[in-house]
Amino acid sequence: MCGVVGYTGKNQAVKYLLDGLSTLEYRGYDSAGVEVLSPSGNLHGVKCVGRVATLVERCKTANLVGTAGIGHTRWATHGAPTDRNAHPHTDCSGRIAIVHNGIIENFQELRRDLAAAGHELRSDTDSEVIAHLVEDAWNGPAKGDLAAAVRNACDRLEGSWAIAAICADAPGQIVCTRKGSPLVVASTPDGAYAASDVMPLAKVTSHVIQLDDGDIATLRQDGSVAITDRDGIAVEHPSTMDIDWDASAATLGGYSDFMAKEISEQPAAIERLLQGRLGKHGVELDELSMSDEELAAIDRVYVIACGTSYHVGLITKAIIQKWAKIPVFCEYASEFNYSDVLVTEHTLCVIITQSGETADTLTAARRMKGMGCRVFAITNVLGSSAARESDGTMYIQAGPEVCVCSTKAYTAQMVAAVLLALRLALVNGQMDQAEVERHFHDLEQLPGLISEVLKRRWQDKQAARLFRNAHSSLFLGRGVNSTTAYEGALKLKEVSYLHAEAYPAGEMKHGPIALLEPGFPVVAVVPADHVHDKTVSNIQECIARGAVVVAVATDGDEAVAKLCQDVLWVPPVPDEDLFPIVGVVHLQLLARYVARARGCDVDKPRNLAKSVTVE
């Protein structure tokens, strides 16, 4: 949430700042701004409500000249999205500017103190206090040292932050720091760069430095980066990371939107994830960093995640329980953090987070670690906080997911969870090598099956007409496919703004059935599995009340075809527990077509941001 960029070097800063903000826009897009230090020695900025594209237009006439600057794209938490609340924020003199991602929890108290001391606060944000605290320190104890002033200001903050600061009286310097919110920096012959994540940096370097909490990085015009820790001691060997994907992975590459592109990348992502995983000793999962004895001793698993990743958690729970016979608790991180936990000496905690930066999930992981549990992360983002803080990390290698609505990470995370279940089942004796291999070969069929569903996208386009003018919809499924229904409803809501309720099909008659009326759209996930006939009965109950039913069903299911208005056909999946990984692709496509028919921007749904770094 909120994207931060900074640059100082040989080139004009505004180009990198605007490019970087466009790349980071998935982190928030209700307002944006840049501030550049001009050759005359003054700060000049432009900020405005709306998308980065609006900022780019404004900058064309603003003539922002200068080789050092900072920028921000905002997802509002404190203060409405207005020009005034957009970042960067300046101090009273207008000679210090900051951008901030995170939340300053004690901002009210700080605002009161700053106002009482004569500071003029001009926005409703929590972030603005930082500029004034840096000002106080610059004029006071830091004595004109920007890094010291930022450190001093941070000593007074509570909450989370990634900050970049610039000062007209410290020419050519950008000072950055973080606590709890991500920030990476890079040193190159053309200059030094800062960004909330590696995506904007991938265009300029393949080597980035990850700041640790409390680190202060001073970026200079010659491209150098000097880092000190929270006590001001030089950090000689900061942690670094090589970016191993091409920057073009984050471009549209001929697709009309990132959602379409990322949906179509699913077969390749799963193929990549499975490569080299089957060995002599079952599924290779060295990332677990646990011996077979330790794994065999696991007697309880907590799976913790948010949103779409939580739905992966539900599938993880079902499959680990079924195959490895270990009890699994699947929790929303935001709920888990404030509830009782029942850990044993041999509890494994699995966190699932595409971005690796979701604040609630990280808090949960820290809580579990604090209780002595081993934490295993399933994530997509290299070097993310989840990866850095966990005992073991499995990267799903899906490539950058730019669309705010998660698609390819969802299916890849499910495959990762299945691999984990196979590993656990083998080491604790619930499966033998032959069984593991059989399941693995089933997994290998998934890319081909998903490709087949992608070829049938016309079915989703056609079914979208039933939702275009609807006011609400209901998604139903049983067993693992109740989760497919939850995920389908979430996709539809978030990209098309059409209300969608999801229920296990058997629960429908305990309440949601009251929603049904003639023409009401229902999506029923009804593959050829052991609960097929039960779900068909639920479909009949819907039809009896005039609902129009769109089914996600297995090829050749005449009974379903006769009953339903439309069928989204899925080729036979070798194992019914893997159906969610294939069937959901139709629901992703359906959500996209409905959203487009309703005139919505599928890549940047309103009010959402991809990386939810606040609790």
Ligand code: F6R
């Ligand atoms: C929905 C979506 C969100 C995320 C959730 C957790 O399409 O993407 O529900 O799944 O915000 O994000 P991660 O997986 O990054 O922890």
